[in-house]
Amino acid sequence: MAARKTPAPATADPEPAKCPTCHGSGEVFRTVRVGRKRRTVGQQTGLCLNCLGSGEAPTG
Template sequence: MTAVAARKTPAPVTADPEPAKCPTCKGTGEVSRTVQVGRKRRAVGKQTGFCLNCLGSGEAPAE
């Protein structure tokens, strides 16, 4: 008589939940700012830069 080992079924693979998106930049990591020039602070255009809330990662910061 030979003993047959029971076959172990693998656990189902679950995906990690996606981290929450940053509310300031909506998950892009960039925000737009108006560029102003002159003494009267005349608006001349827009410039993008990284989000200071999430530091450009696009994920909501931990509380």
């Protein structure tokens, strides 16, 4: 009897690398300061300009 051949396991596409600036979230946080003494009152979110909000590391 001939040996059975098992099909090669399906290889999944590798997950794209995460953006180092936003860590894959697509958003960056900025501290908001107010007043003459520059008191911290919170954080503001914005679009990551490195990956333009996609969360993937830019190539090239």
